[in-house]
Amino acid sequence: MVAEIKAILETVSDPEIPVLSVLDLGVVRNMSKEGDAVTIQLTPTYNGCPAVDAMSMSIKLALLSAGYKTVHIETVLSPAWTSDWISDEGKQKLKAYGIAPPIGKSLYPEDMENLTPPCPQCGSEETTLVSAFGSTACKALFRCISCKEPFDYFKCH
Ligand SMILES: [Zn+2]
Structure with missing residues (x-):
């Protein structure tokens, strides 16, 4: 059922x-x-x-x-949702969509500076934060140093 x-x-x-x-x-x-x-x-x-x-x-x-x-x-507000709850399949879908899925444990915006999510386009780990606020509040904007492409990182925690 x-x-x-x-x-x-x-x-x-x-x-x-x-x-x-x-x-x-x-x-x-x-x-x-x-x-x-x-x-x-x-x-x-x-x-x-x-x-x-x-x-x-x-x-x-x-x-x-x-x-x-x-x-x-x-x-239901408690316990609060974290990006750890996104299914593995969901993370794969995010990547295929061009959004870097959340890496490791959930992160707070202040940790964003030290973060280098792999580029969903070319897989390079040389990426840099452009803006902690991307197209929506749930995303941060990064840029890949290798392929120069900007990409969204799913940051909701
Ligand atoms: Zn790239």
Whole structure:
């Protein structure tokens, strides 16, 4: 039964990074089903992340259009989401999309200066931080010294 819900959630993507499903992102904490009512527990990627509303709306719509009559979305704030929750498959998808996946443990913005995520284009580890704030609050902008290409690094912690 839950496998059925899982299959539906796999089709719901992160509004900011369309190649990632909400399952890849690791924001779905729990799912349960009772009759034709579904309850999904969701943990936002960070407090006040505008993507969360869009995400719960997409999840709701996907489940309703799959025939479930009632969909409850519950927000669970603790423990807080960290980028460690992104699935390995999700990290591969990020890389293929040109975004360097988070490396190691979750990082705080102040650690960004010392960080050299490998370039998703050419794999070089000679990269440099351009801006701690990339195209969205969840990303930092880096530039590869080898191929000169700029790239986003997924930094949410
Ligand atoms: Zn490169």
